[in-house]
Amino acid sequence: DSADYDEAVNSVCPFCGVGCQVSLKVKDGRIKYVEGINGPANEGRLCVKGRFGYDYIHHPHRLTRPMIRRADAPPKGLNVDPGDLSTHFREASWEEALDFAAGGMTRLAQAHGGRAVAGFGSAKCTNEEAYLFQRLIREGFGHNNVDHCTRLCHASSVFALIENVGSGGVTATFNEIENADVAIVIGANPVENHPVAATYFKQFTKRGGKLIVMDPRGVGLRRFASHMLQFRPGADVAMLNAIMNVIVTEGLYDQQYIDAYTENWEAEKAHLADFTPEAMAPVCGIDAQVLRDVARTFAGAKSAMIFWGMGVSQHIHGTDNSRCLISLALMCGHIGRPGTGLHPLRGQNNVQGASDAGLIPMFLPDYQSVTDDGVRRAFTDVWGSGDFSNEKGLTVTEIVDDIHAGHTKAMYILGENPAMSDPDVDHAREAFAKLEHLVVQDIFLTETANYADVLLPASTLYEKTGTVSNTNRQVQMVRPAVSPPGQAREDWWIEVELARRLGLNWTFTHPGEIYTEMAQNMRSLDNITWQRLETQAVTYPSLSPEDPGQAVVFGDGFPRPEGRARFTPAKVIAPDEAPDDDYPMIMTTGRQLEHWHTGSMTRRASVLDAVEPEANASLHPATLRRLGVAPGDMITLQTRRGSIDIMARADRAIATDMVFVPFAYVEAAANTLTNPAIDPYGKIPEFKFAACNVRKS
Numbered sequence: 001d002s003a004d005y006d007e008a009v010n011s012v013c014p015f016c017g018v019g020c021q022v023s024l025k026v027k028d029g030r031i032k033y034v035e036g037i038n039g040p041a042n043e044g045r046l047c048v049k050g051r052f053g054y055d056y057i058h059h060p061h062r063l064t065r066p067m068i069r070r071a072d073a074p075p076k077g078l079n080v081d082p083g084d085l086s087t088h089f090r091e092a093s094w095e096e097a098l099d100f101a102a103g104g105m106t107r108l109a110q111a112h113g114g115r116a117v118a119g120f121g122s123a124k125c126t127n128e129e130a131y132l133f134q135r136l137i138r139e140g141f142g143h144n145n146v147d148h149c150t151r152l153c154h155a156s157s158v159f160a161l162i163e164n165v166g167s168g169g170v171t172a173t174f175n176e177i178e179n180a181d182v183a184i185v186i187g188a189n190p191v192e193n194h195p196v197a198a199t200y201f202k203q204f205t206k207r208g209g210k211l212i213v214m215d216p217r218g219v220g221l222r223r224f225a226s227h228m229l230q231f232r233p234g235a236d237v238a239m240l241n242a243i244m245n246v247i248v249t250e251g252l253y254d255q256q257y258i259d260a261y262t263e264n265w266e267a268e269k270a271h272l273a274d275f276t277p278e279a280m281a282p283v284c285g286i287d288a289q290v291l292r293d294v295a296r297t298f299a300g301a302k303s304a305m306i307f308w309g310m311g312v313s314q315h316i317h318g319t320d321n322s323r324c325l326i327s328l329a330l331m332c333g334h335i336g337r338p339g340t341g342l343h344p345l346r347g348q349n350n351v352q353g354a355s356d357a358g359l360i361p362m363f364l365p366d367y368q369s370v371t372d373d374g375v376r377r378a379f380t381d382v383w384g385s386g387d388f389s390n391e392k393g394l395t396v397t398e399i400v401d402d403i404h405a406g407h408t409k410a411m412y413i414l415g416e417n418p419a420m421s422d423p424d425v426d427h428a429r430e431a432f433a434k435l436e437h438l439v440v441q442d443i444f445l446t447e448t449a450n451y452a453d454v455l456l457p458a459s460t461l462y463e464k465t466g467t468v469s470n471t472n473r474q475v476q477m478v479r480p481a482v483s484p485p486g487q488a489r490e491d492w493w494i495e496v497e498l499a500r501r502l503g504l505n506w507t508f509t510h511p512g513e514i515y516t517e518m519a520q521n522m523r524s525l526d527n528i529t530w531q532r533l534e535t536q537a538v539t540y541p542s543l544s545p546e547d548p549g550q551a552v553v554f555g556d557g558f559p560r561p562e563g564r565a566r567f568t569p570a571k572v573i574a575p576d577e578a579p580d581d582d583y584p585m586i587m588t589t590g591r592q593l594e595h596w597h598t599g600s601m602t603r604r605a606s607v608l609d610a611v612e613p614e615a616n617a618s619l620h621p622a623t624l625r626r627l628g629v630a631p632g633d634m635i636t637l638q639t640r641r642g643s644i645d646i647m648a649r650a651d652r653a654i655a656t657d658m659v660f661v662p663f664a665y666v667e668a669a670a671n672t673l674t675n676p677a678i679d680p681y682g683k684i685p686e687f688k689f690a691a692c693n694v695r696k697s
């Protein structure tokens, strides 16, 4: 009923990587409700987060004024009341706060070199804001110590994709499942984490598609699965190599495709010889006959897709897990045709776009290497600046260690909350307390902002203009439905003002100008102008100004030498720490339907918080009985890093030796417990496996 609202504004949901388009109904300067509209990824559908998770933007805890830490503030720690910042911070004008923020970074860079200043940007921001952030660190401080949450997400998947197919994006949109007859979903729980994508997976099974679900947890899609492989945590490589062994020994591979489009097949084939299903069954916990059946089903499909999530990527062998999935698709020729492809489901609204925009320490925009002199020159020519370091920078987790080592002394953190999301958060919080100068730009006083020297109040996605890129490579425009509260400003404006105070000659007055500069050195955005995006979403690559974009890529070779994808054999590597007498269980972490990431937004969304108000851990009912715990009792979880008290829930889908903990709850922060050991290639921590002790509190 149009009488319900004054204005309807089209934008994109700020949460998961599906990128659902929304219509925001605005009345009296506030969003009253949200409806799904016909975007390419959602066709009108929304999940509970997109539909009800919006009123955090009107929450009284919003940062509405720039603030500077008081000279007489108590020592830095997790000790600021988000409802009353005055005990630690004083209000400041934008002029004073920006001068203070830039002045502190400049002072430390002059005293210790530019490397003393590092940056974390955010996948919650637009492409333009991500692009500006990496430019600010590179141009302003001359190095590449700039990263964002992809490091905690799909960094290992992207490493394997770039290594073996030449590009880090998905090879097919998730909507392509409607053209598939078989699909594997491994290490992902789309029913909770990508709910609208999950609706397409369910529809696929309704019309007869075979869904093979592989996960140590019995995730929600199992009800729709033709095969459910609840394998042992950390045994992904053993299981996948066994499936590929069957495809080799039974001659089910596509020799014609392998000859035409791949390299290193003979090495892969030889490597797989030892991984018989019978040998791997006790390792992965899946019966050899089931492994054979899955191999025949996948290889025998006319067209098949593979989807994966953090359950694959967040291991010290995360890159090897992805290498196996890539090899599996390649040997069957299931890439480059309708209904085939590789799709790591992106977790965050714009983690694809922020990565594309160069917000990573080893790559400039479009994954162009910082070690390439010609690439750096192409950017500095556009920027009108001098050269910057040709060394790959430090990642999120390495920067925390670098603070402890005394090299990084100042940070600019925009929209990230590493004091909640870093593995071993106590270690990270100690680091942030040590910083001599911390600039935090955010919408709330996050746990990280507790350690700030200056707070710059920023905007939500529903208060700004810009573009975002979803898991499908679809570039979409977001538009402001309401104004930022108080003196809060759009993030790109704050970045420009800071850059000017760092002495950079930035003249941007609108996100469209930033996009146009960005597109100059990003071939992925060819034919995708700002003007086009004002009226339509476009999938990259787009081959002409009229082409809506390519849903499926690599139909005729890969962006690698000689156009060939590569098989990279993967060995079985044990998780970093094994359960023992002191820590006999396995803890794994993740998200749940109602809450998103560190909870700073969804726990301030009234409906979502009402539906899921309390920190909880899930265990099998038999495990609870063994521990003498009833559902609803408090339990203590302890690992080698620390302990938390949390409410126990019964869940038959959890293996009896496992406990699942969502990481959204500050009062029982899962990352107090997680293992910071990292994958050597993607540098991603092993969030999905920690040896753990569980007892009644």
Ligand code: SF4
Binding pocket: 013, 014, 015, 016, 017, 018, 019, 020, 042, 045, 046, 047, 048, 049, 050, 051, 193, 194, 195, 196, 197
């Ligand atoms: Fe938002 Fe993801 Fe839900 Fe879509 S599926 S409404 S993008 S959280």
